[in-house]
Amino acid sequence: MNLNLSEEQQFIQQTAADFAAKELVPNAAKLDEGKGKEEFLANIKQLAELGFMGLNVKADYGGTEAGTIAFSLAITGLARGCASTAVTVSVTNMVAEVIQAVASEEQKKNYLPKICSGEYPAAGFCLTEAGAGSDPSGMKTSAVRDGDSWVLNGSKAYITSGEYAGVFVVWAVTDKDAPRGKGISCFLVERDTAGLTVGRAEDKMGQKGSATNPVYFDDCRVPASALMGTINRGYQVALGELAGGRIGVGSLALGLGEAALDYARDYAKERQQFGQPISNFQGLQWMLADAYTEMEAARLLLMQAAFTKESGGDFGKQASMAKLFATEAANRACYTGLQILGGHGYNREYPLERLARDVRITSIYEGTSEIQRMIIARSIL
Known part of the structure; x- marks a missing residue:
């Protein structure tokens, strides 16, 4: 590489x-x-x-x-x-x-x-449901063939950009008798399709500018041509795309962690205590040294996963490793930055308070850290 x-x-x-x-x-x-x-x-x-x-x-x-x-x-x-x-x-x-x-x-x-x-x-990625998050194979949303149409019923939860999306990729059960995860297909559903309703945006801890909405399907009729890919093979498509999405979330976390540390570094060089900048104190120097080292390690893991994907290789394990490490390290970095600012870090006047809230979800969405550890362990074992 x-x-x-x-x-x-x-x-x-x-x-x-x-x-x-x-x-x-x-x-x-x-x-x-x-x-x-x-x-x-x-x-x-x-x-x-x-x-x-x-x-x-x-x-x-x-x-x-x-x-x-x-x-x-x-x-x-x-x-x-x-x-x-x-x-x-x-x-x-x-x-x-x-x-x-x-x-x-x-x-x-x-x-x-x-x-x-x-x-x-x-555009919206409609996979997660209230009862099917870490295990999307347990979804209940269904799609039933009716002549030249498919009729969708059910709901999806926590859909990023739900209220802004012009089109959704929607996963639904098309063969309820198939083994778990085997009878799921994906569909392209336009925003203004009758029977599709986007619910009120969630009131979240962070990343508040990104609308996160439930999406409801009530006898939502789409043409047969809305089926995307092979019928009953949609679950495998979802798993493959989630792996790529983990590179995105890990990269997002890296950016948040870097922003927090850079702000804290600059603050530490200006903030005076005991007659000198607090950046002169070894305790803070080591906090920054450790956090920046973790960010660099996260960057290299992300680059490895991105390079492997771009080269056409099997990148699933690398993406999970990168997502796991980058998001956990970024959470630590944002809290390290907040700690360096002291009371100012807890004040909304400064960006560290927002960064600490924004970064928290990165170790949850696109597969929690616990799910990433399961994926990595399976690959290793």
Whole structure:
């Protein structure tokens, strides 16, 4: 693996960093207070125009075709400015990739340009249910064939960008008599389809600018052509895409951890106690040294997983290792940064309080840390 970034990768990394500093940072605190929605949507549109909504999608469908490494770099850079924006970009890319991987040519030509261009502000990944989170094979949402249509009934929970998505990839049981996980298919369902209702956004601890909604299907009728991929083989598709999504979440966590540490470092060089900057004290120096070392290790794990995926290799274990380590280390980094700020870190006037809340979910969504350990252990054993 060559650790030197290509010119294109460096350009995407720098573009993400510049956009985060100029456009995302000024709006991040407002989003956390329930404001700044118009600016958020405008930023999402701008990112689509810059090519960030289809980073691993072929140019034939409007994508950037930059690859998984560039995707990871972009999400890290955006997360340094605003986690809510970064997760919207990450999940929308994940939906675009699953459409590119398994959809028909007609479906690709119809939906991918709309996602990549920003015509759809976002796209939704409808897998999780209230009773099927870590074990999505236990889902209850069903799809029944009725003539030239499929009729969907059920509900999905915690859907990122639910209220912004123009299209959803929806998993549903199509053979209730099949063994667990074997009778599930996936469908492309447009936002304005009759019978699809997006519920009220969840009132969350962090990442408040990213709408997280329940999605309900009540006799939601879609054409037979909405089936994506092979019937009753959708569960395997979901598992494969979740592995790629873990690279995105790990990259997001890395960006949050870096932002927290950089702010705490700069603060420590300015803050005076006992007649000198607190950065002179070895206790704080070692806190920063350990945390920055963990962030660098997280970066290398993420690059390994991204490189393996981009090279066409089996990257599932690497993605789980990267997601596990990066998210846990980023949680520690944000709390280390908050501790260095002392009482100021607990004050909403400073960004550490928000970063500590934003980072917490990264070790939960796209598979909890406990699930990642199960995946890694299975691979090892």
